[in-house]
Amino acid sequence: xxxxxxxxxxxxxxxxxxxxxxxxxxxxxxxxxxxxxxxxxxxxxxxxxxxxxxxxxxxxxxxxxxxxxxxxxxx
Amino acid sequence: xxxxxxxxxxxxxxxxxxxxxxxxxxxxxxxxxxxxxxxxxxxxxxxxxxxxxxxxxxxxxxxxxxxxxxxxxxxxxxxxxxxxxxxxxxxxxxxxxxxxxxxxxxxxxxxxxxxxxxxxxxxxxxxxxxxxxxxxxxxxxxxxxxxxxxxxxxxxxxxxxxxxxxxxxxxxxxxxxxxxxxxxxxxxxxxxxxxxxxxxxxxxxxxxxxxxxxxxxxxxxxxxxxxxxxxxxxxxxxxxxxxxxxxxxxxxxxxxxxxxxxxxxxxxxxxxxxxxxxxxxxxxxxxxxxxxxxxxxxxxxxxxxxxxxxxxxxxxxxxxxxxxxxxxxxxxxxxxxxxxxxxxxxxxxxxxxxxxxxx
Numbered sequence: 142x143x144x145x146x147x148x149x150x151x152x153x154x155x156x157x158x159x160x161x162x163x164x165x166x167x168x169x170x171x172x173x174x175x176x177x178x179x180x181x182x183x184x185x186x187x188x189x190x191x192x193x194x195x196x197x198x199x200x201x202x203x204x205x206x207x208x209x210x211x212x213x214x215x216x
Numbered sequence: 217x218x219x220x221x222x223x224x225x226x227x228x229x230x231x232x233x234x235x236x237x238x239x240x241x242x243x244x245x246x247x248x249x250x251x252x253x254x255x256x257x258x259x260x261x262x263x264x265x266x267x268x269x270x271x272x273x274x275x276x277x278x279x280x281x282x283x284x285x286x287x288x289x290x291x292x293x294x295x296x297x298x299x300x301x302x303x304x305x306x307x308x309x310x311x312x313x314x315x316x317x318x319x320x321x322x323x324x325x326x327x328x329x330x331x332x333x334x335x336x337x338x339x340x341x342x343x344x345x346x347x348x349x350x351x352x353x354x355x356x357x358x359x360x361x362x363x364x365x366x367x368x369x370x371x372x373x374x375x376x377x378x379x380x381x382x383x384x385x386x387x388x389x390x391x392x393x394x395x396x397x398x399x400x401x402x403x404x405x406x407x408x409x410x411x412x413x414x415x416x417x418x419x420x421x422x423x424x425x426x427x428x429x430x431x432x433x434x435x436x437x438x439x440x441x442x443x444x445x446x447x448x449x450x451x452x453x454x455x456x457x458x459x460x461x462x463x464x465x466x467x468x469x470x471x472x473x474x475x476x477x478x479x480x481x482x483x484x485x486x487x488x489x490x491x492x493x494x495x496x497x498x499x500x501x502x503x504x505x506x507x508x509x510x511x512x513x514x515x516x517x518x519x520x521x522x523x524x525x526x527x528x529x530x531x532x533x534x535x536x537x538x539x540x541x542x543x544x545x546x547x548x549x550x551x552x553x554x555x556x557x558x559x560x561x562x563x564x565x566x567x568x569x570x571x572x573x574x575x
Contacts, residue, residue, distance in 0.1 A: 170250070173249065
C-alpha cells in the first residue's frame with residue numbers, strides 16, 4: 142500500500158472526503174477509539190506490524206502517522 | 217501446554233440465554249459519543265441485540281435451569297454425571313465453590329467430582345480439557361462442562377467499549393468416551409505478564425469493594441466506569457489476538473495432521489465481528505467457515521460463546537453429521553488455546569430462554 146492508498150484508507154476511517162498531511166489527527170471529529178482500532182488493524186493487515194496504543198499517542202499529524210507506518214512496515 | 221487424547225467426544229450441548237434483550241439503539245443513548253460514530257461502531261463490530269440477566273440473577277441460575285430442562289426431557293439423568301466442571305468468572309460467592317451449590321441443587325451423586333475453574337474467554341477450551349483429562353480415569357464416562365457468566369452485572373452501561381457487546385449465558389457441554397471418535401489435539405498458552413489487560417479492578421481481596429470503588433469517573437473518551445466495573449484495554453487485546461493466536465493455531469492444526477483448508481468449521485470465541493473477520497483473513501479461512509454472529513444476537517458471554525455459536529448456527533447439522541472442527545478461545549489471563557477434534561452426531565444441541573421474573 143502506497144501513501145495515496147494509505148491516505149484514502151485513513152480518510153475512510155475518519156469519515157472524511159480526504160485528509161491533509163499537516164492536519165492534527167485529534168482535530169478530526171471522528172478521531173475516537175474505533176478510529177484508533179481501525180488504524181491498528183490496518184497496520185496489522187496491510188503493513189505487517191503491531192501498532193500499539195502508546196505509539197499512537199505520541200503521533201500528532203497525518204504526516205507523523207504515515208512516517209511511523211513507513212518506518213515500521215514489513216510489507 | 218500441548219495435550220492429546222483419543223476416542224472422546226462431545227455428545228450434547230445446551231445453551232441458556234436470559235430472555236431479557238437489550239438493543240444497541242437504546243444503549244447508545246447512555247454513551248457520551250456522537251450518534252454517527254456509535255452507529256459506525258455498531259456496524260463494524262456487529263452490535264445489535266444482546267441478552268442480559270435481570271437484577272439478582274446468577275450464572276448458576278441459568279445453568280440450573282438448563283440442567284433441569286435436560287433432566288425433565290430425559291436427555292440426561294442426574295445419576296449419570298460423573299463430574300461437573302464449572303467454568304466462570306462470576307461465581308455466586310467466594311465460598312463455597314459454585315459447582316458444589318449446583319451439585320446440591322441438581323441432586324448429583326456423592327462421588328461426582330466437582331470443580332470450579334476461573335476462566336473467561338478461553339474457558340470453553342480450558343473446561344473441555346479438564347473434562348477430557350477426567351475421562352482418562354476409570355469409571356468416568358460422562359462429564360458435564362458448564363460455561364456460565366453474568367458479566368453484564370460488572371459492566372457500566374455508560375462504557376461504550378464494553379457494554380454493547382456484553383452478554384450473559386450458561387452452556388452445558390456433555391463430554392464422553394466414544395470408541396472410534398478419533399484423536400483430540402489441544403494446546404493452551406498463557407501470558408501472565410499481560411494479565412491486567414482485561415480486569416475487574418475491585419471486589420477481590422487485593423482491592424475489596426467499598427463505597428469509593430463504586431464511584432464512576434470518565435476516561436478520556438467519556439466512558440464512565442468505576443473500579444468495581446470490568447475494564448479492558450481493547451487495542452492491546454486486539455494486538456494480542458492478531459499476533460499470538462494465529463501461530464498457536466498454525467502449530468495446532470499441523471499437530472493434528474491438517475492444514476487450515478482441511479478444517480470444516482472454526483468455532484471461535486466471539487469477542488465481536490470485527491476481530492473474528494480479521495482473524496479469518498489472517499488464517500486465510502473463508503468467513504462462512506468461522507461464524508461471527510453471536511455478538512449481534514446474544515452478546516459476548518465469555519466462555520459460553522463457543523457453544524452459543526454452535527447452537528445458533530449449526531444445531532441441525534451438529535446432530536446429523538460429524539465434521540473436523542477447530543475450537544479457539546482467547547482473552548482474559550491472557551489465555552489462548554485451541555482444540556482440533558471430530559465433532560457432531562450430538563444427541564442434542566439447543567438454545568432455550570431463561571424466563572424473565574419481573575413484570
